[in-house]
Amino acid sequence: MALSHTPINLTADENLEIERVAKMTSFESNEINAVEVDNVRFETVVSQRVLTIPEAKRSVRTPVELGIRITNNTQTPFYFSSNFYSMFPEMIAPDNQLMQTGIGCERFNPPIESDYVLLIPGRAVTLYRDAFLFWIQNRKKKHDRQLTLNIPFPDQDIYSFSPLYPGTYKFRFKYHEFREGIEDLSRWIEPIILQRIVQNIWTGEVLTPLVEIQLVES
Numbered sequence: 001m002a003l004s005h006t007p008i009n010l011t012a013d014e015n016l017e018i019e020r021v022a023k024m025t026s027f028e029s030n031e032i033n034a035v036e037v038d039n040v041r042f043e044t045v046v047s048q049r050v051l052t053i054p055e056a057k058r059s060v061r062t063p064v065e066l067g068i069r070i071t072n073n074t075q076t077p078f079y080f081s082s083n084f085y086s087m088f089p090e091m092i093a094p095d096n097q098l099m100q101t102g103i104g105c106e107r108f109n110p111p112i113e114s115d116y117v118l119l120i121p122g123r124a125v126t127l128y129r130d131a132f133l134f135w136i137q138n139r140k141k142k143h144d145r146q147l148t149l150n151i152p153f154p155d156q157d158i159y160s161f162s163p164l165y166p167g168t169y170k171f172r173f174k175y176h177e178f179r180e181g182i183e184d185l186s187r188w189i190e191p192i193i194l195q196r197i198v199q200n201i202w203t204g205e206v207l208t209p210l211v212e213i214q215l216v217e218s
Contacts, residue, residue, distance in 0.1 A: 033209040040078070041071040044172050044208040045126055052218050053166065056135040056145050066151060067128025068173050068208055072119045078202035081177055082127040083115040084153040088174040091149070092210065094167035104158035113189050116197050129153065133215070136162065147215075169213045176205040 034043040047065035054060045068087060070080055081087075084105070091099045119125050129152065135145040148162035179198055189197070 033211070035206060035209055036073070037204060037206055039073040040202060041069075041073060041124075042175060042206050042208045043069040043071075044211045045069050045128060046171060046211045046213060049212060050214045050216060051133055053147060053215055054133055054135070055218075058137075060134065062133040064131050064133070064213075065128045066131045066171065066173075067126050068175055069124055069126045070119060071124040072121055075121050077118055077120045077200065079116045079118050079197050079200050080125065080127065080202055081111060081115050082117065083111040084155075084157040085111065086115075086175060086177050087127065087129070088176070089151055089159050089161075090172050090174060090207075091161045092170040094165075094169065099161050102158075102160035102162065104156065104160065111189075113193055113197075116201075118200075133164070164215060166215050166217055169215065170210040171213050172208045172210045174205065174207055177201060177203050179203050 034041050036042070045065065045067040051062050051064055054062045066089065072078060089101065091101075093099050117125050117127070131149060131151040133147065133149055136148045137145050146163040147165065148160055149164060151159040153159075179201060
């Protein structure tokens with residue numbers, strides 16, 4: 001696994017902007033199922049590990065927050081990203097087979113400034129998505145429905161898993177960020193801000209730990 005870290009000239013007292021998709025805290029984690037890379041700790045966050053399958057009716061959903069908790073145990077502030085291209089979800093079915101991930105992305109939606117969160121040493125941030133279970137209807141066969149887990153991102157970007165059934169699944173994220181992909185965003189991010197993000201981004205690829213999610217009938 002190739003990782004590259006670039007030191008930056010920022011102070012721990014610098015103001016931090018907490019975005020809608022980020023919860024930033026200073027805490028002691030009770031979760032032992034975590035992975036640490038170069039003193040940066042990654043955990044899988046699932047708000048509920050037992051999800052009741054909703055009724056097969058329109059607009060009936062079972063919500064669940066899915067995310068990554070990142071703790072910066074280094075001495076250097078780093079930027080982390082919550083955008084569609086950095087947080088790739090993976091789900092393993094009850095038969096231990098990796099499920100195919102459905103992707104809904106009608107156009108290229110580049111990352112924007114608010115996707116990047118500055119994490120100072122000793123702090124933690126949770127990058128999360130408001131996901132939900134629901135029944136998706138076949139457009140041609142109205143009585144044919146599939147239980148689906150949708151993980152929406154801004155600009156109508158969606159990851160999804162289907163068909164789902166009662167049982168125990170395993171879930172995680174693949175977090176990956178590389179400096180080369182960010183350098184081309186000058187059309188969407190102010191150059192001065194982009195330069196600071198590029199110079200100070202934490203780069204690499206990490207698989208967060210697998211967390212069990214049980215789907216149960218009501």
